[in-house]
Amino acid sequence: MSALRSTFASILVIVMAALLASCETPPQGSIGRSSSGLNEYGNRPGPRGFSTVIVDAGHGGKDSGASSRRTGLTEKTLTLDMAKRLRSELGGFRVVMMRDSDTFVDLDDRVRIANRYPDGILVSLHFNESPPSIAGPETYWWRVDSYTLAKRVQSHISAVADQHNSRGLVRRRLRLTRNPMIPCILIECGYISNSREGKAISNSSYRNKLASAIASAIREQAAYGDGNLGPLPPFIKAPPSRHGDSRGS
Numbered sequence: 375m376s377a378l379r380s381t382f383a384s385i386l387v388i389v390m391a392a393l394l395a396s397c398e399t400p401p402q403g404s405i406g407r408s409s410s411g412l413n414e415y416g417n418r419p420g421p422r423g424f425s426t427v428i429v430d431a432g433h434g435g436k437d438s439g440a441s442s443r444r445t446g447l448t449e450k451t452l453t454l455d456m457a458k459r460l461r462s463e464l465g466g467f468r469v470v471m472m473r474d475s476d477t478f479v480d481l482d483d484r485v486r487i488a489n490r491y492p493d494g495i496l497v498s499l500h501f502n503e504s505p506p507s508i509a510g511p512e513t514y515w516w517r518v519d520s521y522t523l524a525k526r527v528q529s530h531i532s533a534v535a536d537q538h539n540s541r542g543l544v545r546r547r548l549r550l551t552r553n554p555m556i557p558c559i560l561i562e563c564g565y566i567s568n569s570r571e572g573k574a575i576s577n578s579s580y581r582n583k584l585a586s587a588i589a590s591a592i593r594e595q596a597a598y599g600d601g602n603l604g605p606l607p608p609f610i611k612a613p614p615s616r617h618g619d620s621r622g623s
């Protein structure tokens with residue numbers, strides 16, 4: 375009897391140990407963190423109180439970007455002009471210029487440069503072209519931590535824009551909206567292919583208004599973070615954007 379009881383007790387101990395082992399939490403799937411501890415997919419709230427703004431003048435050098443036959447303007451010239459105007463509107467911030475002359479900087483190099491400033495935000499400036507009827511500024515974002523910055527920029531820039539675009543705020547995985555390890559947005563400041571908007575863009579005082587609106591949005595984001603802009607969007611896990619899987623704009 376006692377031998378039976380002892381055998382039973384031994385079996386019970388083994389069964390309980392097995393049960394306990396099965397209750398252990400399995401290792402969690404790693405989301406991937408950089409050496410700086412930031413979530414590589416930007417699945418975090420938007421920043422507040424940042425002091426560094428990386429201003430990226432789109433295109434440059436051998437890459438002219440969009441162009442307008444009517445005005446003779448090229449995107450690379452306009453983006454550099456806008457970058458300089460934005461820099462002068464951002465008093466109080468440390469402004470890092472991705473380029474300050476007509477030079478070509480590869481998109482992946484722009485990502486690497488942005489990552490040197492883990493406490494900064496990246497604002498990439500572009501102008502657009504398409505069939506002539508399309509007009510109005512658009513702001514592209516991908517990461518959760520970039521959403522309210524994009525929303526604020528689109529709101530401020532629309533308030534001063536000559537024309538409006540029905541899609542406005544666009545979530546799109548681009549190399550400069552997905553790959554940097556910091557909040558990053560890409561602003562298409564308007565369509566140089568639209569005759570009315572193209573004419574407005576060729577006017578330096580209009581470009582000043584756009585730059586001032588973008589600066590106001592950046593200051594607002596630094597002051598309030600995600601505050602008062604509703605719930606954050608869902609996190610979407612996606613691989614880094616590579617050359618060829620999206621437009622390079």
Ligand SMILES: [Zn+2]
Pocket residue numbers: 432433439440449500501622623
């Ligand atoms: Zn562009």
